Amino acid sequence: MRTWFEPEETDAFEAAKDLLVRRCLTWADEHRLPADGLLLEAAVDARHESRDGRLAYWDDAEISHFLLAWVPAQLVADREVLDTAPEVLRTYLRYLDGTGLLDPRGATVKDAEAAIDRAAAEFPDALDDPARQGLAKFWVQVALDHGVDVTDPPAFERFRRDIDAGRIPYDGDVLDEIMEARLTGRHPGLPQERAFVQ
Structure with a gap:
């Protein structure tokens, strides 16, 4: 599956995002892991609109940016939904890894989960700022x-x-x-x- 798109490839990106989110939701349900379509779409959008645009590349900086900057700045949803963002991101990265899509140049799942834990400690304050x-x-x-x-x-x-x-x-x-x-x-x-x- 293609995981990088030029900024102007809107239709191709949206189709890939829809497929990625739908497959992740199914995978999460099968593995009994938390998932939310809005938050998954936001994770894909955040990476597409990043400096490198690689949808499946996640490292400490990208994880921190998504949880401590992107979600507080961009997403409007009930607080109960927003509060699940760290665990939904964890599910998404496990899905990418489990399907072979996780970019190997980024963090391993273990390192990514540690980065999520670090960012999650600051996440409530970021949402309130x-x-x-x-x-x-x-x-x-x-x-x-x-x-x-x-x-x-x-x-x-x-x-x-x-x-x-x-x-x-x-x-x-x-x-x-x-x-x-x-x-x-x-x-x-x-x-x-x-x-x-x-």
Whole structure:
């Protein structure tokens, strides 16, 4: 299975991601391991949008980036779902290893699991840190908190107008923290640019 795609190969990447996630969910069910489609998709997306784009390459830095930067910045889900990210990543890496897809240039499963354990200790604090949130995540979460169906464009547009008119409250201090982190370059969840052509 192909595990690297140019950034502009959107259709091919999405098809591969769907297949990879579907197969991992089945494998996890057979092995009675925790898995979640949203978190698995996020892991694949995080690696695709990384500096090297290798979907099956995971090392200490990539594991830490996913758990301590990508998930807090990019994912909007119930906290109970987000809290499972370290164990779902563990399942995903075991799946990659068990199917022969894990990139041998990265960490071994044993080393990867140790890296997950280290990152998991900091993970709850990372989820709670407003400066790690992405701007889009902030607004989507505000919309969800106010019962807005974010998949309904007219409803989201009404939400945007209500925000502009001051009819919907939001935490301006958190928004200021997010903006400051972005503007000063300390926002850890920003997408990475590809470093080289594969």
